[in-house]
Amino acid sequence: MDLDIIIRKIDSLSPVSVTGSKVMEIISNPESSLGEIVDVIKYDQGLTANLLRLCNSAYFGLRVKVESISQAVAYLGLTKVAGVVMMASLSKNLTAAQKGYDLNEGELWKYAVSSALIVQSLAEKRNLGNIPCLFTSALLKDIGKVILSTHIRDAFQQIIIKVQKEGLTFLEAEKEVLGIDHAELGAMVAEKWRFSPEMVFIIRNHHDPMKILIGDDLSIPIIYLADTVCMMVGIGGGADGLAYRYYQEVMDRLDFTELDLQKTIADFWEKNKSVEEMINISGGH
Amino acid sequence: MSFNVLIVDDSSSMRAVIKKTIRLSGFDVGEYLEAGDGREALELLSNKWVDLVLSDINMPNMNGLEFIAEMKKNELFSSIPVIMVTTEGSEKNIQESIRLGASKYIKKPFLPEDIKKAMHSLVGEEVRDVRGDKESDASGDF
Amino acid sequence: MEIVVGVGDMKVSNNPEAVIITYALGSCIGVAIYDPFVKVGGVLHYMLPESSLDPGKAGKNPFMFGDTGIPLLFKETYKYGATKNRLKVMVLGGAQILDQGGLFNIGNRNHTILRKMFWKNNVTASFEDVGGVVNRTLKLEVKTGEALLKISGNESRKIPWI
Numbered sequence: 001m002d003l004d005i006i007i008r009k010i011d012s013l014s015p016v017s018v019t020g021s022k023v024m025e026i027i028s029n030p031e032s033s034l035g036e037i038v039d040v041i042k043y044d045q046g047l048t049a050n051l052l053r054l055c056n057s058a059y060f061g062l063r064v065k066v067e068s069i070s071q072a073v074a075y076l077g078l079t080k081v082a083g084v085v086m087m088a089s090l091s092k093n094l095t096a097a098q099k100g101y102d103l104n105e106g107e108l109w110k111y112a113v114s115s116a117l118i119v120q121s122l123a124e125k126r127n128l129g130n131i132p133c134l135f136t137s138a139l140l141k142d143i144g145k146v147i148l149s150t151h152i153r154d155a156f157q158q159i160i161i162k163v164q165k166e167g168l169t170f171l172e173a174e175k176e177v178l179g180i181d182h183a184e185l186g187a188m189v190a191e192k193w194r195f196s197p198e199m200v201f202i203i204r205n206h207h208d209p210m211k212i213l214i215g216d217d218l219s220i221p222i223i224y225l226a227d228t229v230c231m232m233v234g235i236g237g238g239a240d241g242l243a244y245r246y247y248q249e250v251m252d253r254l255d256f257t258e259l260d261l262q263k264t265i266a267d268f269w270e271k272n273k274s275v276e277e278m279i280n281i282s283g284g285h
Numbered sequence: 286m287s288f289n290v291l292i293v294d295d296s297s298s299m300r301a302v303i304k305k306t307i308r309l310s311g312f313d314v315g316e317y318l319e320a321g322d323g324r325e326a327l328e329l330l331s332n333k334w335v336d337l338v339l340s341d342i343n344m345p346n347m348n349g350l351e352f353i354a355e356m357k358k359n360e361l362f363s364s365i366p367v368i369m370v371t372t373e374g375s376e377k378n379i380q381e382s383i384r385l386g387a388s389k390y391i392k393k394p395f396l397p398e399d400i401k402k403a404m405h406s407l408v409g410e411e412v413r414d415v416r417g418d419k420e421s422d423a424s425g426d427f
Numbered sequence: 428m429e430i431v432v433g434v435g436d437m438k439v440s441n442n443p444e445a446v447i448i449t450y451a452l453g454s455c456i457g458v459a460i461y462d463p464f465v466k467v468g469g470v471l472h473y474m475l476p477e478s479s480l481d482p483g484k485a486g487k488n489p490f491m492f493g494d495t496g497i498p499l500l501f502k503e504t505y506k507y508g509a510t511k512n513r514l515k516v517m518v519l520g521g522a523q524i525l526d527q528g529g530l531f532n533i534g535n536r537n538h539t540i541l542r543k544m545f546w547k548n549n550v551t552a553s554f555e556d557v558g559g560v561v562n563r564t565l566k567l568e569v570k571t572g573e574a575l576l577k578i579s580g581n582e583s584r585k586i587p588w589i
Contacts, residue, residue: 102579160580163560169525228524232533233434233474234451237562241579242453244560246524251531258531262480265533269435269474269491270484334546336539364542406530425494427501427511427548 002151003179009147010189013093019044020089021193027082027132028196034078034132038069041085050088053281055081059117059274082132083120087113087282090139093146095283100152101145101238106283108146111236112139113279118226118268128218130198137202138223142236143189144182151178156239163243170240171207183207209250221250229264288408289333291318293326293340293352294370299393303339303370303400310401323347327355330362337408339400342371342378350381357386366407370395432457432470435491439469439503443570452520452563454534456493456541458500459517459565461572462509463589468569471500475533476540493540501548516550517574517588519565521557534558554588 016024022040026032041047048069055072056065060080066072073081094112097105116138123131152159155177162173174181187204195203202219205211209224224247231242251261268275290307292300300319307314318333320326322344329335338356342349349369356362366388371378374392382390389403432438432449440447449457449472461468471490478485478492489495504514518541521534538557545551556563562579577583 156580163580167525231524232454234453234455234562237451237453237579239580241559241561242522242524244524246527246531248528248530259480261531262475262533265474266481266484266491269488272434334543336543361546364539425498425544425547427498 006147006151006178006180006185007188010185010192013143013146013189016089016193017044017047019047020085023082023085023089024136024193024195027086027136028194028199030130030196034082037078037082037085038073042069047085047088050282051081051084054084054087054278057274057277057281059271059278061274079131080120083116083135086132086136086139087116087278090136091282093143094139096146098145098149098238100149100154100156101240103145103236103238106279107236107238108142109283110276110279111230112142113282114235114268114275115139115141115223115226115230117271117275117278118229118264119222121267122222122226122264123218126218126222128222130219133196133199134202134219134222136195137190137199137206137219138226140190140195141186141203141206141223141227142182144185144187147185147189148174148178148180148182152239160239163240168243169207169245170243173243207244209247217253221254224250225254225256229261229268233265233268288312288314288336289316289318290314291320291326291329291335291338293320293323293338293344293349295321295341295344297321299341306395306397306400307404309397310404312404323349323352323355326352330356330365335362335365337404338365338367339370340367342369342382350378350385353382353385353387368400368403368407370400432472434472435474435488437469437471437490437496437500437503439467439500439507440569441465441467441507445569447567447569448565450564452565453522454520454532454537456518456520456534456537456557457563457565458497458541459519459567459574460500460504460509460514461517461567461574461589462504462513463515463572464510464513465508466569466572467504467507467509468567468572469500469504470565470567471496473497473537476536493537494544497541497544498548501550511548511550514550515572515588516545516552516554517565517586518552518555518557519563519576522559522561522563525560554586 023037026036095109116135119134119138123134158177159173162168171181187200190200190203206223209220230236292303294300304317318329324347340349368389369382369387370391372393379390391399428444430438430445430447447470449470455474458471473493473496476493478495485492485495521538523532523534564577566575572589574586575583576586
């Protein structure tokens with residue numbers, strides 16, 4: 001059965017490095033302290049080097065060149081450093097082209113990083129407590145596309161007809177034609193990689209913001225919003241384009257006005273060049 | 286860039302009420318245009334840019350439904366949003382106006398809130414003419 | 428030779444070797460203009476409708492907004508000898524999320540500001556492909572004015588606009 005073949009492909013993804021896994025565990029666990037990250041990564045020279053390059057990139061606007069992890073933490077804070085570590089750890093799986101989705105090399109990764117950075121900035125403004133979780137969920141939310149890409153390519157005509165003629169979202173069309181969609185798959189990957197149940201839930205429902213996270217109203221709305229902003233600006237726009245559903249309720253729940261949306265777009269664009277630089281560094285170019 | 290509104294109603298006092306309501310809502314409208322029937326309204330649309338139309342249904346010469354049908358046929362005006370503001374509360378007329386392309390439907394008598402909400406949802410929450418120069422702006426010409 | 432127009436960007440060229448390209452116009456609007464007599468082409472890719480949102484940003488990058496970008500696009504081509512009455516105009520983009528309706532519909536707002544500016548300046552588009560839930564990419568060949576439009580999910584196609 002095709003579905004089994006698809007699901008088994010989860011195993012073929014590049015395993016996250018040992019260091020990366022440990023950091024993910026720390027991030028996923030609400031009981032652990034982010035400071036533990038420093039102890040874990042200092043032994044991984046490659047990761048540390050990458051981390052420092054990213055911290056020194058124009059995006060963070062540091063005036064001083066950071067030369068050690070503790071310096072990075074001192075200047076950027078643990079939350080941002082955790083995010084950068086996750087970028088360095090997860091890029092390998094997300095930088096390739098995904099032909100089924102009409103995404104060239106680097107485009108899926110650009111989408112991942114852009115949405116994660118927007119999530120970070122929206123979450124910071126609201127003083128949310130679980131920013132590294134949200135950041136990582138945003139980075140990883142479309143990993144399902146990596147697995148589905150060849151299947152999408154093979155069944156493309158069937159899928160696109162459902163979008164064009166029946167008004168289905170691309171996600172709904174994936175599900176109807178292939179039996180599974182990229183959000184479900186992404187959640188399975190997150191589960192396999194031992195992300196927290198909250199992060200798995202977020203990834204599973206990032207296109208379905210009407211699902212409320214128990215005890216936490218804003219995680220999915222913020223990720224959904226960041227995703228929407230990226231789509232509007234054409235980031236990550238592959239064969240699926242903007243064929244996802246709009247929910248005004250999300251904007252209302254976030255108290256987000258249209259002006260806020262326009263300002264977010266304008267602000268993100270301003271950082272565009274520095275985001276590009278980060279993407280290049282983290283993508284290993 | 287000023288924001289212009291066209292009010293179409295055969296009663297001049299009703300047009301004044303709508304105008305006042307819009308003003309009180311805080312929308313910074315550049316120019317209010319007025320027409321007594323659909324035909325006059327189409328004439329005005331051909332000569333001046335309009336960002337939003339509010340129209341009654343029951344009017345002589347060309348009623349609101351005929352007007353909106355004509356408007357939507359013309360490529361120049363078809364994307365301009367139209368709010369029907371009318372005593373005509375029959376389900377049939379509501380359906381028909383929406384079918385013909387009206388974006389919103391408000392029944393008279395209306396509260397100022399009704400107009401404000403309808404405009405908000407169509408044109409956004411703020412309409413500001415920052416430069417304050419209602420005449421054609423030099424940098425906007427090409 | 429490829430000239431890429433990024434998001435919030437504008438490029439004009441009369442170089443016969445040049446192909447002006449802009450990618451992934453989601454809700455953004457891409458305006459392409461071409462004067463077949465002097466063979467000058469230009470493309471603007473703007474993200475937001477009105478510069479009053481943030482005059483500071485508009486000052487730094489007028490191509491981010493329709494109301495500041497559109498006049499500059501036209502005026503730049505005039506420097507190369509293009510004239511308004513000869514210029515062909517193509518408008519693409521302004522896509523929206525499914526079921527978006529009127530609210531937060533940046534694609535729609537972007538399109539509306541363009542219609543307003545065209546109206547005020549007596550300009551009519553020769554070709555428009557706006558709205559829907561698709562991403563669009565445009566390639567404009569300066570030598571011939573030939574335009575290729577790629578809509579997500581479909582093959583590229585030549586646009587009959589000259």
